[in-house]
Amino acid sequence: MDVIVQLQAQFVEYTTSLYREGFLDDQFTQLQKLQDESNPDFVVEVVRLFFEDSEKLLNNLATALQQQCVDYKQVDAHVHQFKGSSSSIGAQRVKNVCVAFRNYCEEKNLEGCLRCLQQAKHEYYLMKSKLETLFRLEQEILAAGGSVPMMT
Amino acid sequence: MARNGVFSRRKWLEKSEGFDLSLSDSHEAHVLAVDDSLVDRKVIERLLKISSCKVTAVDSGRRALQFLGLDEEKSSVTFDGLKVDLIITDYCMPGMTGYELLKKIKESSTFREIPVVIMSSENILARIHRCLEEGAEDFIVKPVKLSDVKRLKDCMLGQDRMESEDRGINKRKSCETSDILSSSPSTSPPSSR
Numbered sequence A: 001m002d003v004i005v006q007l008q009a010q011f012v013e014y015t016t017s018l019y020r021e022g023f024l025d026d027q028f029t030q031l032q033k034l035q036d037e038s039n040p041d042f043v044v045e046v047v048r049l050f051f052e053d054s055e056k057l058l059n060n061l062a063t064a065l066q067q068q069c070v071d072y073k074q075v076d077a078h079v080h081q082f083k084g085s086s087s088s089i090g091a092q093r094v095k096n097v098c099v100a101f102r103n104y105c106e107e108k109n110l111e112g113c114l115r116c117l118q119q120a121k122h123e124y125y126l127m128k129s130k131l132e133t134l135f136r137l138e139q140e141i142l143a144a145g146g147s148v149p150m151m152t
Numbered sequence B: 001m002a003r004n005g006v007f008s009r010r011k012w013l014e015k016s017e018g019f020d021l022s023l024s025d026s027h028e029a030h031v032l033a034v035d036d037s038l039v040d041r042k043v044i045e046r047l048l049k050i051s052s053c054k055v056t057a058v059d060s061g062r063r064a065l066q067f068l069g070l071d072e073e074k075s076s077v078t079f080d081g082l083k084v085d086l087i088i089t090d091y092c093m094p095g096m097t098g099y100e101l102l103k104k105i106k107e108s109s110t111f112r113e114i115p116v117v118i119m120s121s122e123n124i125l126a127r128i129h130r131c132l133e134e135g136a137e138d139f140i141v142k143p144v145k146l147s148d149v150k151r152l153k154d155c156m157l158g159q160d161r162m163e164s165e166d167r168g169i170n171k172r173k174s175c176e177t178s179d180i181l182s183s184s185p186s187t188s189p190p191s192s193r
Helices: A002-020 A026-033 A042-066 A072-089 A092-107 A110-143 B038-049 B061-068 B077-082 B098-107 B125-133 B146-151 B153-163 B177-181
Strands: B029-034 B053-058 B086-090 B116-120 B138-141
Touching: A002 A110, A026 A042, A026 A072, A042 A072, A042 A110, A042 B038, A072 A092, A072 A110, A072 B038, A092 A110, B029 B038, B029 B061, B038 B053, B038 B086, B038 B146, B053 B061, B061 B086, B061 B098, B086 B098, B098 B116, B098 B125, B125 B138, B138 B146
Parallel strands: B029 B053, B029 B086, B086 B116, B116 B138
Antiparallel strands: none
């Protein structure tokens, strides 16, 4: 029983810190509301889709920015998609980098774009690792026979 | 005219987070959702399903028209079993935008009565205005939340209520009469909860 309580406390603290540090915003909470007994893995499924989508987008962005003649419209289209999906799952810091990124696209500022790409990658992989930790914590609680606290 | 979506003009009595968008006991609303983003499709699909809708999700305007049977101007007679009660589409999509899809639907004598809702991550007034002018029922600023799906109730129940005299549909919910008769759409501010 102690183990469960400890794990649950850890989970709550970790989740709270993710919101506090701006990794997650309200939209992540919205996704939790869509999860229930009939769809117990909804959040994990959406987040995994986000991971797959994002890694493709980051590769596409790297390629697009490596071209002799950079097509900023194309770059912007990729960033727009990345901004959209990160916003949809509540990945706030990633979304914010995308906002700045789009401005550099508009200015056709290659250096700015490359910097943003690095930042986007950094924030994305950081977010990914944090979410994976969060999901692992959830699994540990469930494995110990406990239930995952609802964060509202 | 845009209403401030933060102040709810009606109180919904919901048992749970989801709420029932069913038009009646026997007919679950069928929503056609159009979005090129896989992540967004999954989210909107779940939002609608948790609100008791049947959902068909497609990834482009083209596929939406094909589903409706509009793509090659085929007769819609064969599609009776797939009656669509609401179309919700993303604005920014490669190929055909949500706006172009909206136009095509409103130009069709068969489908122009189906309410169309536009979703967009960009809260651009000119864009919203253009869509509403073209006949969009509502405009939702992404990311879409449960409270946004709740507002869609107007689109579907509003149509149905005007045809039906039975007030029993909404026994669980209270509606201001003015909202039912009013066809003015509302927009959702980005920070609404």
